[in-house]
Amino acid sequence: MDDRALIAAAREAARHAYAPYSGFRVGAVVVDADGKAYSGANLENSAYPSTVCAEAAAIAHAVSSGARKLDTVAVACIDADEIGYPCGNCRQMMVEFGVDRVLVDGPDGHVEHTLEELIPHGFKFAE
Numbered sequence: 001m002d003d004r005a006l007i008a009a010a011r012e013a014a015r016h017a018y019a020p021y022s023g024f025r026v027g028a029v030v031v032d033a034d035g036k037a038y039s040g041a042n043l044e045n046s047a048y049p050s051t052v053c054a055e056a057a058a059i060a061h062a063v064s065s066g067a068r069k070l071d072t073v074a075v076a077c078i079d080a081d082e083i084g085y086p087c088g089n090c091r092q093m094m095v096e097f098g099v100d101r102v103l104v105d106g107p108d109g110h111v112e113h114t115l116e117e118l119i120p121h122g123f124k125f126a127e
């Protein structure tokens with residue numbers, strides 16, 4: 001799946017978001033080291049801290065399906081008119097599974113970042 005298709009898949013995943021409080025439907029697609037894609041969408045909760053981000057949902061989907069090394073995360077919010085970057089918690093989750101690059105949809109097309117650009121010095125136990 002090329003980058004444009006990943007962003008399109010993330011936008012499609014956003015259609016399944018549960019976002020009655022913020023109104024921002026976010027979708028994410030994670031691609032593992034074997035090229036397999038896993039989607040997720042944000043699911044909000046009336047107890048706000050119980051909310052799960054789309055990226056976290058997609059990572060949980062991938063890891064619970066057996067993936068351990070993730071290469072790419074594509075994120076799209078279909079209700080925002082500006083670019084919406086992953087939150088700090090999701091960036092740290094990406095560090096755990098070795099994500100290399102992050103594609104973020106925006107009004108003028110997507111932008112690409114390395115994970116190192118988004119979270120320099122992410123936490124990891126010494127290997």
Ligand SMILES: [Zn+2]
Binds near residue numbers: 054091
């Ligand atoms: Zn997040």
